[in-house]
Amino acid sequence: MxxxxxxxxxxxxxxxxxxxxxxxxxxLGPPRGTGAEEVLEKAQHLxxxxxxxxxxxxxxxxxxxxxxxxxxxxxxxxLEPNFQMVCRDRNRLAMQGDILGVYTHGVRNMLCLSGDHxxxxxxxxxxxxxxxxxxxxxxxxxxxRDEGKFLGGADIEHPPKIFIGAAANPFAEPYDWRPHRLSKxxxxxxxxxxxxxxxxxxxxxxxxxxxxxxxxxxxxYILAGVTPMKSVGMAKxxxxxxxxxxxxxxxxxxxxxxxxxxxxxxxxxxxCEQIEEFKEMDGVHGVHLMAIEWEHKVPEIAxxxxxxxxxxxx
Amino acid sequence: MIVAxxxxxxxxxxxxQDYKKVLTVGCGTCVAxxxxxxxxxxxxxxxxxxxxxxxxxxxxxxxxxxxxxxxDREYLxxxxxxVDEYDALLSMAxxxxxxxxxxxxxxxxxxxxxxxxxxxxxxxxxxxxxxCRSCQQCVLGWxxxxxxxxxxxxxxxxxxxxxxxxxxxxxxxxxxxxxxxIHERLAKQGRIxxxxxxxxxxxxxxxxxxxxxxxxxxxxxxEGA
Numbered sequence: 072m073x074x075x076x077x078x079x080x081x082x083x084x085x086x087x088x089x090x091x092x093x094x095x096x097x098x099l100g101p102p103r104g105t106g107a108e109e110v111l112e113k114a115q116h117l118x119x120x121x122x123x124x125x126x127x128x129x130x131x132x133x134x135x136x137x138x139x140x141x142x143x144x145x146x147x148x149x150l151e152p153n154f155q156m157v158c159r160d161r162n163r164l165a166m167q168g169d170i171l172g173v174y175t176h177g178v179r180n181m182l183c184l185s186g187d188h189x190x191x192x193x194x195x196x197x198x199x200x201x202x203x204x205x206x207x208x209x210x211x212x213x214x215x216r217d218e219g220k221f222l223g224g225a226d227i228e229h230p231p232k233i234f235i236g237a238a239a240n241p242f243a244e245p246y247d248w249r250p251h252r253l254s255k256x257x258x259x260x261x262x263x264x265x266x267x268x269x270x271x272x273x274x275x276x277x278x279x280x281x282x283x284x285x286x287x288x289x290x291x292y293i294l295a296g297v298t299p300m301k302s303v304g305m306a307k308x309x310x311x312x313x314x315x316x317x318x319x320x321x322x323x324x325x326x327x328x329x330x331x332x333x334x335x336x337x338x339x340x341x342x343c344e345q346i347e348e349f350k351e352m353d354g355v356h357g358v359h360l361m362a363i364e365w366e367h368k369v370p371e372i373a374x375x376x377x378x379x380x381x382x383x384x385x
Numbered sequence: 386m387i388v389a390x391x392x393x394x395x396x397x398x399x400x401x402q403d404y405k406k407v408l409t410v411g412c413g414t415c416v417a418x419x420x421x422x423x424x425x426x427x428x429x430x431x432x433x434x435x436x437x438x439x440x441x442x443x444x445x446x447x448x449x450x451x452x453x454x455x456x457d458r459e460y461l462x463x464x465x466x467x468v469d470e471y472d473a474l475l476s477m478a479x480x481x482x483x484x485x486x487x488x489x490x491x492x493x494x495x496x497x498x499x500x501x502x503x504x505x506x507x508x509x510x511x512x513x514x515x516x517c518r519s520c521q522q523c524v525l526g527w528x529x530x531x532x533x534x535x536x537x538x539x540x541x542x543x544x545x546x547x548x549x550x551x552x553x554x555x556x557x558x559x560x561x562x563x564x565x566x567i568h569e570r571l572a573k574q575g576r577i578x579x580x581x582x583x584x585x586x587x588x589x590x591x592x593x594x595x596x597x598x599x600x601x602x603x604x605x606x607x608e609g610a
Contacts, residue, residue, distance in 0.1 A: 202589075203587075210585070239547070243547050244545075248545070255543065315548050315549060
């Protein structure tokens with residue numbers, strides 16, 4: 072990893088990972104309205120249970136409270152946000168302005184994403200911006216942090232020191248290309264990766280093996296994406312309707328085999344089994360738990376997955 | 386070529402509702418080839434308009450002419466003797482031709498009869514697919530001859546994103562993923578290294594009206610200067 076003894080950002084997530092702990096991050100989707108209480112209520116379930124909380128940015132192209140605003144609510148509550156930013160909704164000026172703004176208010180982690188196409192969302196006719204793509208966004212945040220310069224080249228007064236994250240999807244074709252894409256993101260300047268939700272463990276093991284062989288997992292931290300299935304319907308929906316998602320038939324069969332009323336418990340059990348394997352897997356440095364609209368279950372999952380208490384690194 | 390599609394008939398009717406004598410001007414080049422605005426389409430549109438306006442008790446007198454090209458001043462000049470006879474001109478050229486006609490005859494209302502949809506290939510008779518967004522900085526040399534600016538729904542320069550779905554784009558199973566195709570073609574050609582380096586943020590050239598002067602040429606007002 073870095074030869075520098077200092078931190079790049081000093082975020083809690085960076086400290087936990089750099090100290091060699093198995094990281095555990097969560098996720099929170101901002102509300103479709105102005106209710107701060109809703110954010111705070113969800114956040115309470117995650118407090119002390121995860122190292123950082125991803126705040127999604129108009130996820131699935133549906134308008135929600137902006138990710139920076141919900142991130143600030145978390146900072147005020149003493150939680151550490153992982154501020155997500157998609158390339159779909161902002162040009163490079165707005166992006167850089169928002170990065171300066173959130174940093175000023177205490178945000179130290181960012182996840183740089185392309186963003187789902189607007190066609191999926193509640194404004195399907197919106198014009199996608201995509202002034203820069205996720206690779207270029209990573210490089211821009213790194214340049215702002217390490218060179219203290221805006222993308223346009225001018226100096227930044229008090230540059231934002233951001234721990235830079237990005238996504239990786241080992242389950243989208245072409246499979247051969249995915250480790251190379253990860254390599255490009257590392258070259259662009261990514262510090263940590265959170266993967267797409269993993270269900271096809273065979274495919275993921277293969278991806279990590281190649282990434283290990285290429286030396287990629289020594290150059291950035293990999294957090295394996297886990298989403299517990301709440302129901303058979305959810306599993307089928309994810310298999311059939313969500314692009315880039317790989318849900319094997321065995322996953323669905325196992326949920327179908329659960330006793331009546333115990334499907335969700337089975338889903339959690341499966342997630343915990345995955346987390347146990349990730350803890351032992353070379354090249355995996357943590358888990359990103361995306362418990363979609365299930366934040367109140369996170370403490371129970373964390374307990375069952377034996378990732379508590381969370382480490383405190385000074 | 387530039388492709389276009391005739392506007393919905395009701396929209397054309399609305400555009401023309403206040404005019405009694407209109408000259409429909411076709412274009413003999415791109416829009417004629419793509420079956421949107423050539424001589425034949427002018428004749429069809431005029432007969433439909435004539436009938437509809439009669440039925441609406443608001444008859445219209447329609448003239449028709451089809452120029453070789455509406456994007457070339459010398460062909461537009463051919464209309465000089467006719468234009469004064471009409472209340473308005475209805476152009477069936479692409480957006481470029483419509484504007485040039487309006488610029489040449491600024492005293493006349495010039496109305497569009499087609500919607501221009503881009504630079505496309507002729508896949509079959511009447512079937513066209515967009516291939517170029519005229520970004521003015523062609524990347525086809527390293528993308529295997531497949532344009533990500535046009536063919537990727539997000540216009541990514543460092544694809545594919547995580548939304549590829551069995552080789553299709555996340556927006557539609559019928560839409561191939563441009564970056565999947567780029568990867569496949571480069572892999573077959575042994576040129577995959579082409580896309581291993583990061584493509585830096587693009588300096589967009591299409592955010593202002595562009596002019597183009599070929600080497601050795603000047604704007605007319607600069608001639609002889």
